[in-house]
Amino acid sequence: MADFKPRIVAFLCNWCSYAGADLAGTTREKHRADVRIVRVPCSGRVDVTLVLKAFERGADGVIVGGCHPGDCHYITGNYTTRRRMFVLRELLSFIGIEPERLQVTWCSASEGAKWAEVVDETCSVIDRLGPLNKIKQLTENLISEAKEITPGG
Amino acid sequence: MITVPDLLRRVFEKGGETYTIFAPIRRDYGVMIERVAGPEDISLDHVLTRNTLKDVMLPSCEPLARYDLERGALEPLKDDSGTIVVVGTRPCDAAAQAILDKILGGEVADERYMDRRRRTVMVTVGCSRADSACFCTSMGYGPHDETGSDVLLLPAEGGYLVRAITDRGRAFLSEIGVPEDKEEGVTPPPEITRKATTEGLKDWLDKNFDHCRWEEVSENCLSCGICYYLCPTCHCFDIVDEAGLTRGERLRVWDSCSFKGFTKMASHQPRVGRHARYRQRIMHKFKYTVDNVGETACVGDGRCIRFCPVGVDITEILEKLPSEEEA
Amino acid sequence: MVDEREGALRQKAEDLLSQGGVKLVIGYGKNALGEVRPLLARTRAHARSLVWNSSCVHNLAVYLTREPAAGILRRGEKVAVVVKGCDARAVVTLIQEGQVPRELVHVMGVICDGVTYPDADGAGLAVKCGGCQVRVPSFYNDLVGDPEGVEPLPGNPLADAEDLLAETEDERWAFWREQMEKCMRCYACREACPMCYCKECITEKSRPQWIDRAPLPRGNLAYHLVRAAHLAGRCSSCGECTRVCPVGIPVDMLNRFLTSRIRTAFGHECGVDCEAEAFQSTFNKAEDPEDYIR
Numbered sequence: 119m120a121d122f123k124p125r126i127v128a129f130l131c132n133w134c135s136y137a138g139a140d141l142a143g144t145t146r147e148k149h150r151a152d153v154r155i156v157r158v159p160c161s162g163r164v165d166v167t168l169v170l171k172a173f174e175r176g177a178d179g180v181i182v183g184g185c186h187p188g189d190c191h192y193i194t195g196n197y198t199t200r201r202r203m204f205v206l207r208e209l210l211s212f213i214g215i216e217p218e219r220l221q222v223t224w225c226s227a228s229e230g231a232k233w234a235e236v237v238d239e240t241c242s243v244i245d246r247l248g249p250l251n252k253i254k255q256l257t258e259n260l261i262s263e264a265k266e267i268t269p270g271g
Numbered sequence: 272m273i274t275v276p277d278l279l280r281r282v283f284e285k286g287g288e289t290y291t292i293f294a295p296i297r298r299d300y301g302v303m304i305e306r307v308a309g310p311e312d313i314s315l316d317h318v319l320t321r322n323t324l325k326d327v328m329l330p331s332c333e334p335l336a337r338y339d340l341e342r343g344a345l346e347p348l349k350d351d352s353g354t355i356v357v358v359g360t361r362p363c364d365a366a367a368q369a370i371l372d373k374i375l376g377g378e379v380a381d382e383r384y385m386d387r388r389r390r391t392v393m394v395t396v397g398c399s400r401a402d403s404a405c406f407c408t409s410m411g412y413g414p415h416d417e418t419g420s421d422v423l424l425l426p427a428e429g430g431y432l433v434r435a436i437t438d439r440g441r442a443f444l445s446e447i448g449v450p451e452d453k454e455e456g457v458t459p460p461p462e463i464t465r466k467a468t469t470e471g472l473k474d475w476l477d478k479n480f481d482h483c484r485w486e487e488v489s490e491n492c493l494s495c496g497i498c499y500y501l502c503p504t505c506h507c508f509d510i511v512d513e514a515g516l517t518r519g520e521r522l523r524v525w526d527s528c529s530f531k532g533f534t535k536m537a538s539h540q541p542r543v544g545r546h547a548r549y550r551q552r553i554m555h556k557f558k559y560t561v562d563n564v565g566e567t568a569c570v571g572d573g574r575c576i577r578f579c580p581v582g583v584d585i586t587e588i589l590e591k592l593p594s595e596e597e598a
Numbered sequence: 599m600v601d602e603r604e605g606a607l608r609q610k611a612e613d614l615l616s617q618g619g620v621k622l623v624i625g626y627g628k629n630a631l632g633e634v635r636p637l638l639a640r641t642r643a644h645a646r647s648l649v650w651n652s653s654c655v656h657n658l659a660v661y662l663t664r665e666p667a668a669g670i671l672r673r674g675e676k677v678a679v680v681v682k683g684c685d686a687r688a689v690v691t692l693i694q695e696g697q698v699p700r701e702l703v704h705v706m707g708v709i710c711d712g713v714t715y716p717d718a719d720g721a722g723l724a725v726k727c728g729g730c731q732v733r734v735p736s737f738y739n740d741l742v743g744d745p746e747g748v749e750p751l752p753g754n755p756l757a758d759a760e761d762l763l764a765e766t767e768d769e770r771w772a773f774w775r776e777q778m779e780k781c782m783r784c785y786a787c788r789e790a791c792p793m794c795y796c797k798e799c800i801t802e803k804s805r806p807q808w809i810d811r812a813p814l815p816r817g818n819l820a821y822h823l824v825r826a827a828h829l830a831g832r833c834s835s836c837g838e839c840t841r842v843c844p845v846g847i848p849v850d851m852l853n854r855f856l857t858s859r860i861r862t863a864f865g866h867e868c869g870v871d872c873e874a875e876a877f878q879s880t881f882n883k884a885e886d887p888e889d890y891i892r
Binding site for chain 2: 629630631633634635636638656660664665666782783784785786788789790798802810811812813814817838841842844845846
């Protein structure tokens with residue numbers, strides 16, 4: 119699958135994980151470029167709808183990044199994330215989509231190196247799992263933005 | 272005299288490559304009328320298919336056009352289904368098409384629907400059985416009614432007697448090499464036990480938009496939408512775009528006045544409450560369509576009664592509305 | 599032979615309407631053909647038409663958040679509702695979530711032997727009744743029926759989900775894909791669900807459009823997954839969503855699966871204790887699983 123470039127969307131909370139990703143940049147931590155970041159105020163804002171929309175519209179993987187438990191800027195947001203993402207991974211697995219496509223990470227504002235690791239590890243997981251053709255195949259006859267089926271997925 | 276599978280075989284022999292053929296098929300949750308690839312799977316041991324001919328004539332999701340901003344292209348999508356042959360629909364569903372033809376035809380016609388209708392041959396199979404939800408006779412139809420059919424197959428001993436109803440039907444029969452049967456011997460139609468009365472209804476509807484009885488009769492209703500989607504004469508639709516950033520498709524999809532969002536506007540929601548939405552259902556079928564095209568938009572197929580999860584019964588309601596009794 | 603629970607229900611309903619300050623009893627009645635359907639009883643005459651039998655399949659809690667019951671509750675007046683054990687869970691969850699005031703709902707719990715669906719042709723009890731532990735409702739103001747010696751029903755409530763889990767990921771996907779191709783987005787599953795009481799469902803939101811409107815598999819999958827996720831920890835396992843589906847999608851399998859995972863992983867049981875906290879808006883700092891988190 120040499121031609122497969124994973125498309126991964128990351129929902130990062132403004133206060134910790136987004137800042138951590140930013141730090142990775144300013145400190146020149148090398149990591150793969152396949153992740154597109156969407157900044158949210160808190161990981162607790164990430165509803166299942168956002169994650170599913172990302173998968174639906176062509177993402178092969180999704181990362182949700184939040185503050186470490188106890189450090190949430192809004193005190194309790196990430197605790198609800200923890201429950202919600204657990205449920206979503208179970209649901210994905212039940213319907214036959216690999217739950218590892220949804221990676222959740224606690225990454226603080228000072229953990230630039232960790233962010234780089236998370237990116238590289240997630241990219242290699244998605245490399246191994248391949249493109250999420252199952253969802254793309256649901257809309258074979260529609261042309262809206264779902265990318266062509268990549269062989270090998 | 273012919274059996275339905277034999278007739279279907281003749282249809283496939285003549286036009287298996289060129290016709291788009293629909294027939295009833297048994298699925299694990301019921302009998303559905305669907306596109307068929309061969310004559311083997313047809314099922315006729317049912318009273319009525321769960322779905323209606325809307326799936327053929329007014330599909331629940333129909334692509335209208337496609338666009339691509341990068342190429343600057345807008346491409347209308349045509350329906351190239353050719354000659355459509357429906358084998359095995361029931362008289363109530365065929366009659367429903369005749370009503371929809373009046374609503375969706377006329378001066379401002381729904382071209383896609385009317386185009387499909389003009390290319391359709393309707394081979395209806397008269398009913399040998401009915402169930403307790405059927406009330407076609409009260410709406411002016413019946414188990415052996417010919418309204419809306421091009422060919423009508425009437426049950427008889429050992430098979431069906433073939434009757435050509437329209438010129439199109441006659442021509443089709445000669446194309447597939449099935450002769451018309453002129454003789455008698457039709458098995459008497461099944462008895463339709465459920466009755467609905469529309470006496471005094473139109474007058475009452477004309478005058479009682481605000482009557483408190485609307486709330487009473489629709490109390491159980493959950494506004495779930497099943498009766499609208501499974502009704503052969505309900506035809507409301509919405510246009511939606513399934514789109515990405517630069518490419519997309521414009522689709523026509525079914526809509527229902529049971530949904531809260533149906534009449535919701537930027538300013539306000541003019542139709543508040545489940546009773547108001549149920550009132551719309553009755554008004555549209557028994558008053559507005561009568562006023563507009565001279566037809567009652569109900570054929571008495573009974574799906575709304577059969578599939579309502581909470582026992583809302585239109586025949587009961589039609590009787591209660593204009594009645595003199597106190598609440 | 600009329601079940602003695604029916605007589606007890608009728609009497610209790612009459613009492614509540616005439617002396618108990620209850621304005622409405624939501625129960626089961628019969629139409630002219632003897633088919634069971636919900637009955638909103640306001641008078642003693644209505645109360646005398648209440649029925650109880652194995653066709654009382656509906657989850658009547660769904661009427662608590664809709665007019666006329668919602669209006670009655672808003673005015674500070676009381677509503678009574680007839681519930682089976684599964685339905686009682688829905689009432690408790692509505693109370694937990696602040697949708698229905700505890701002191702204004704009079705719950706008439708009936709001991710249930712399991713229900714059969716009307717067109718089931720002798721197929722026995724509904725799938726959702728398998729393994730039922732709540733034949734005696736765990737929450738009620740009045741209990742109708744004798745709890746002495748009542749045993750849980752036989753069967754495994756997760757049999758179908760377990761069969762699916764025994765298959766490969768790709769086989770599971772093929773199964774759900776087929777279901778999503780059938781779905782015509784009538785939303786009956788949502789409207790029949792007592793827990794789907796949002797005034798505006800996220801499906802209806804068009805700016806932005808999170809869930810596609812068209813009845814195509816992609817949007818259908820989003821709708822069902824989002825609904826299942828929004829019901830996580832709240833679903834009463836009443837099975838109504840599956841019963842009402844006109845195209846035979848086993849909607850409630852998703853919910854029953856999640857319910858069992860949530861029970862194992864979080865120790866959370868839905869609809870048991872009015873004072874308990876709602877699953878999705880609370881958390882256990884020390885014990886919620888997080889080994890899946892990097």
